[in-house]
Amino acid sequence: MAHIIVVGNEKGGAGKSTVSMHVATALARMGHRTGMLDLDLRQKxxxxxxxxxxxxxxxxxxxxxxxxxxxxxxxxxxSLGPGENAYDRRLSQAVAAMERDCDFIVIDCPGSHTRLSQVAHTLADTLITPLNDSFVDFDLLAHIDGETGKILSPSVYSEMVWNARQLRAQAGLKPIDWVVVRNRLGAQAMHNKEKMGHALDDLSRRIGFRTAPGFNERVIFRELFPRGLTLLDLRDVGVVGQMNISNVAARQELRDLIKALNLPGVTADF
Incomplete structure (x- = not known):
């Protein structure tokens, strides 16, 4: 059966689709049979x-x-049974059609709370939550006291993940491996970056996730999208000997992310 990777949070602009596209393409390039689903039925x-x-x-x-x-x-x-939700049926049929022929299924969720996103989280073997490295995005995970930095309560998104974990436990499924990916990290060890690190470490122990390095802000991601390419494809399309320092660094960021995800049978050999 396929290992299901869900990329989700409830905030737009955190890099969910960029992470989804690069993780899925990296897995395909390493020879893993990889499927993709897009649950943002509006943006796609x-x-x-x-x-x-x-x-x-x-x-x-x-x-x-x-x-x-x-x-x-x-x-x-x-064809729906009494009380059956159409979105539940659509998602379950899509996963069933792919899971026997795929090693991995990557599911990209919308940046809002939807029924599809809620159900997808219950399917996740690995949950990736991209997070811009700021306290604006940290609020997605938990509410904190602005003066003391003390964590006051988990957010509605964290509660949704908790509920998904409970449903999986009741069904006898293995626990979700929840990975919070820190995107757009500052290049320097700024005070805010350090505070974010401490806050995430504290929260990770309380609600059970681990952190991984993500992607810095790079123009190359936006430039490659209209061609459906990732950084891993540049040599295949004739960009040889023209990799600038930023592109080389971005490839290493992807390598580091794949290693940190610790997916079954996967090494970051690309």
């Missing part, structure tokens, strides 16, 4: 990325390892 960033990638492959006759993307199937409302 991941769906657009895959469509752009397939266009680039066809146009330039490239052989780029690519995750297999599935849309959520439509369901006949009349």
């Amino acid at each position: 960033t991941v769906a657009r990325f895959i469509a752009n990638r397939l266009t680039t492959i066809k146009r330039h006759d490239l052989a780029l390892p690519t995750p297999v993307y599935h849309d959520l199937p439509e369901v006949d409302q009349a």
Whole structure:
């Protein structure tokens, strides 16, 4: 059965889709059969990325390892049982169609609370929560006292993850490995960065997640999206000997992230 990786939080702009696209593509490039689902039915960033990638492959006759993307199937409302939710059925059918042929399924969630996102979290073997390195985003995980820095209470998102864990335990499934990924870390050891680190360490012990390094803000991510490419594809499309320091550093960030996720049977060999 496939190992399910859910990339989620309830805040836009934290880098969920960037993380989803790069993790899924890295797994595909390492030879793992990888599927993708996009639960943001309005924005569909991941769906657009895959469509752009397939266009680039066809146009330039490239052989780029690519995750297999599935849309959520439509369901006949009349076929639903009493009290059954249509979104639950659509997600379960999509996962069932992929899991026997995939080693990994990467599910990209929207930046808001939806029924699809809620159910997807209960399916997660690994949950990745990208977080911009600021206390604005920290509020996604917990509320703190602005003067003392003391953690007051978990956020509604943390409570949702807790509920997902409880449902998995009741079903006899293994616990969720929850990884909070720190994106847009400052290059220098600034005071805010240090305070964020302490706050995350404290909260991780209280609600049970671990942290991993993410991506710095880089223009290259936005430039590659219209072509459906990632940093790992540059040599395949003819960018040889032109990797600048920023691009090399970004590749290393991806390597470090893949290692930190500690996925079954995966090494960061790319």
